[in-house]
Amino acid sequence: MNITLEQAEKILKGDLPFSLLGFSMMIARLKNTYAKDPSQTTLQTCADEMNSFLRKFKGAMANDYSAIARL
DSSP: OOOOHHHHHHHHHSOOOOSOHHHHHHHHHHHHHHHHOOOHHHHHHHHHHHHHHHHHTTTTTHHHHHHHHTO
């Protein structure tokens, strides 16, 4: 379960609803970070953090991950 940089950028620029509150809160924080510095390095850092969260909570994130995979 890994998010690509392209998917991460779509998440950070879009307004996708997620079922897990913790993931939604992390995405809101990452959106702020990316808005302040939309560099490739920041995007990679955000994608890495999203992937780490998804690995840790893969059971709870199954529905959200299927939505992300369609991006």
